[in-house]
Amino acid sequence: MPTLPELLSQSKSDIEEISEYFNELLAESIQRVNANFSPQRLSKRTRQVEPLPTDKRQLSSYRTRIGTMLEYALSTEMNAIIKERYGAKYLLTFATAHEYPDFYFRDDTLTLLLRIEMKAVDAESDEQAARFSTPTILIDADKDMLLLIGWRWQDLEQDGEIIGEFPYIFAGVILSASEIAKERDVRLEITKGKIEGEKVLVYSEKKREFVPDPGNYGKLWRIIHRTRLNAEDLSDTIRKFKHFLEAVDEYSPRNRLGNKDDEN
DNA sequence: GCACTCGGTTATTAACATCA
């Protein structure tokens, strides 16, 4: 595999190749977070002793919170690994405002090289309603990547006894953001919706007119249209994305991809 | 008849605008 400086110095940057490099980086970071940060800093006692929120507003809130902490932990590990490999040559910095994207990958003069948006989903949640809803026209095909992780509660054992649980990342992938956006917009077209600048409109049968998307555009399970799940022309990126969905589906209360024989 | 799909509703928060 080429080194990162090689990939970034090519006259025409290839985001697919760069994502492959980052996938390897991500896999190692996930291992570290699962082994250290998560069981040490995000652990809690068993559900019987320390229950999780059940109120739906609280559910939404705590999942967002854990997602943010996992973002912090993962990006910190990724930055550390990059530092181990290339010294002070690169930085993975947070976007400090609530804006697209979450992270900027920069060189040592702080020049922007890549942009990374991250989404964390709890497999136990009803819909994994996290959304990649960045308007297509704001996505830079050469620089933007989407980082997805799936997590679930894992028992924490001590001397053969379960003493608590911690968020365990069981799947993670980095993909070209524009490829995902492309598939997302193919789906929108299939469902008779349309894009006007930064606005997304869906056709409402009830009102017999186009209405602003009510907040479903880009939900992870609404990116590949179901009629395209097994399409021949799925790009490599979409196949990797589908693989990620399958991993989440494995632990999800639902069985949306039909690859589970029994309930679990 | 169950489980999924997909447009839609709701709860909550924060920022900002408007009104008495």
Place this chain on the structure above:
DNA sequence: TGATGTTAATAACCGAGTGC
């Protein structure tokens, strides 16, 4: 100035329709 209203963002859940 303080109370109230509006809007935007997020992610939960809802429910009619649909397919097996």
